[in-house]
Amino acid sequence: MRVLLVLPAEKSIFNYLVPVTWALRTAGHEVHVASLPRFASTITQAGLTAVPVGHDRDPWRITENRPEERAALRAGVAAPYDLYDVPGSATWDYLRDGMTAAVKGWHRLTNFPMLADLVSYTRYWEPDLVLWEPLCYAGAIAAKACGAAHGRLLFGIDVFGATRVDYLRTQARQAPADRVDPLADWLGSYARKYGFDAGEDLAVGDFTIDQLPASLSLDAGLDTVRVQFVPYGGAAVVPDWLKRPAERPRVALTLGLTATEVFGGYNVPLSEILLGLSELDVEVVATVAGDVQRTLPPMPSNVRMVPYVPWHALAPTCAAVVHHAGAATLATTARHPVPQLALHFHFDQPYLGRKLAEHGAGLEIHTGDATGGGVRDAVARLLTEPAFKARAADLRDEIFALPTPNELAGTLEELTAKHRTR
Incomplete structure (x- = not known):
C-alpha cells in the first residue's frame, strides 16, 4: 500500500517518527514523507523520500528578534494542551479560550502553508494511508479529501487527544449558547471546501499510534494502537x-x-x-x-x-x-x-x-x-x-513486551482496509 507521513518541519518530532516509518518501508510499502520544502534534506538524510509541499514559514525564525512575540508563541504552543501540567486546570474558560487562541495562532500558522499543496498531492498520488503528527491537521484533511485511511502518530503522551476529549466532555455541560468549538469549525470549513463530510476523525484520526508503554501514557479513551519505541536521533557517531x-x-x-x-x-x-x-x-x-x-x-x-x-x-x-x-x-x-x-x-x-x-x-x-x-x-x-x-x-x-514497529505494519494494513473510503 501507499503510505504518506505528514508532519511539521521540526527535527525533534520527525526523529521520533522515523522508526515506524521505516518499518512500513521494510514491510514492502511505498512510503513518502510530506513537509515544508526546507525540511526535505532532513527527511532524505533518514533515507526516506521527501515530498516538499507548500511554502516555508518558520514561526521561531520569524520571532527570533522579537522576544515578546516569541514568548507569546511559546505559550500558544502549550495552551490548552498544558492542562495536564497542573491537575484540575481543565475549566471551560481555560479550554475554550486556549483552543480559540490555538486555532487562530499555532494551528493556522503551521497548517495553512502546506495544506492546499498537500491536498493536491494526495489527490494525485492517492495514498491508502496517511499518518500525521497530532497537530498537523493538514494530514487529516488531505486524507479525507482523497479517501485514505488516516491516523495520528504520537511523538509523546497524547495530550492532544485527551484535551480534545476533555473539551467535548466539558462543552456538553455548558449552556447551548456557549457550546463553541473553534477546532471543529475550523476543520469543518476545510471539509466543505474540499467536498467531504466533517467528523471527529479530523481532530483525532481514525486511530492513534502511541509509542509509550501504558505506565507512561495518558489514556485518552481513543482507538489506540501501542507500539514499542525505538530511538532514532539522526546522524550519529560514537566518540x-x-x-x-x-x-x-x-x-x-x-x-x-x-x-x-x-x-x-x-x-x-x-x-x-x-x-x-x-x-x-x-x-x-x-x-x-x-x-x-x-x-x-x-x-x-x-x-x-x-x-x-x-x-x-x-x-x-x-x-x-x-x-x-x-x-x-x-x-x-x-x-x-x-x-x-x-x-x-x-x-x-x-x-x-x-x-x-x-x-x-x-x-x-x-x-x-x-x-x-x-x-x-x-x-x-x-x-x-x-x-x-x-x-x-x-x-x-x-x-x-510491546509490538515492534515491524510487527505494527500488519496491524496498520488491517486498519487501512477498515477505514479507507476509496
Whole structure:
C-alpha cells in the first residue's frame, strides 16, 4: 500500500517518527514523507523520500528578534494542551479560550502553508494511508479529501487527544449558547471546501499510534494502537571516549536541543547542578551547547561536557541519568535498566515526570525547584537505593513486551482496509 507521513518541519518530532516509518518501508510499502520544502534534506538524510509541499514559514525564525512575540508563541504552543501540567486546570474558560487562541495562532500558522499543496498531492498520488503528527491537521484533511485511511502518530503522551476529549466532555455541560468549538469549525470549513463530510476523525484520526508503554501514557479513551519505541536521533557517531567502560559510575545529563535552538537557553542553574553532581564519586557526561559551555566556570575533572552525543549509545553505559523529561529522551533511557531524574518544566514534561516517579523507575523535580544540592541528592538516591534500578528493569521489560514497529505494519494494513473510503 501507499503510505504518506505528514508532519511539521521540526527535527525533534520527525526523529521520533522515523522508526515506524521505516518499518512500513521494510514491510514492502511505498512510503513518502510530506513537509515544508526546507525540511526535505532532513527527511532524505533518514533515507526516506521527501515530498516538499507548500511554502516555508518558520514561526521561531520569524520571532527570533522579537522576544515578546516569541514568548507569546511559546505559550500558544502549550495552551490548552498544558492542562495536564497542573491537575484540575481543565475549566471551560481555560479550554475554550486556549483552543480559540490555538486555532487562530499555532494551528493556522503551521497548517495553512502546506495544506492546499498537500491536498493536491494526495489527490494525485492517492495514498491508502496517511499518518500525521497530532497537530498537523493538514494530514487529516488531505486524507479525507482523497479517501485514505488516516491516523495520528504520537511523538509523546497524547495530550492532544485527551484535551480534545476533555473539551467535548466539558462543552456538553455548558449552556447551548456557549457550546463553541473553534477546532471543529475550523476543520469543518476545510471539509466543505474540499467536498467531504466533517467528523471527529479530523481532530483525532481514525486511530492513534502511541509509542509509550501504558505506565507512561495518558489514556485518552481513543482507538489506540501501542507500539514499542525505538530511538532514532539522526546522524550519529560514537566518540572515542564512549568506546571504553567508565572508570566510575557514569551519570549523564541532557536538557534537550530545543532549549537552546528555539528557546534561547536552559531554565535551570546548570553550572550549580554540574558542580553538585561532581561532588559524587561519578563520571558526569553533560550535553551542553557550545555557546553555553563558554559561559560556564571551569568544571572539576570528573565532568565532561560535549555539545552532542547519541543518547541511545550513551544511556546504556550509565548508572543514572538526568534529563528534561522530553518524551524521546525518557523513552530511550527506559529501554535500559537505568534510573532517571526528570527536571521537567511545562507542557507534557510534568506529566511524564510524575508518571516516571509513580512507576518507581526514577524521581522528578520541577525546574523551578531544581538546585545543585537537590539534584545531587536525588541522583545519590538513584545510585544507592536498589529499588530504582529494579523498577527501571520492570519498565524496560514492559516496553520490550510491546509490538515492534515491524510487527505494527500488519496491524496498520488491517486498519487501512477498515477505514479507507476509496
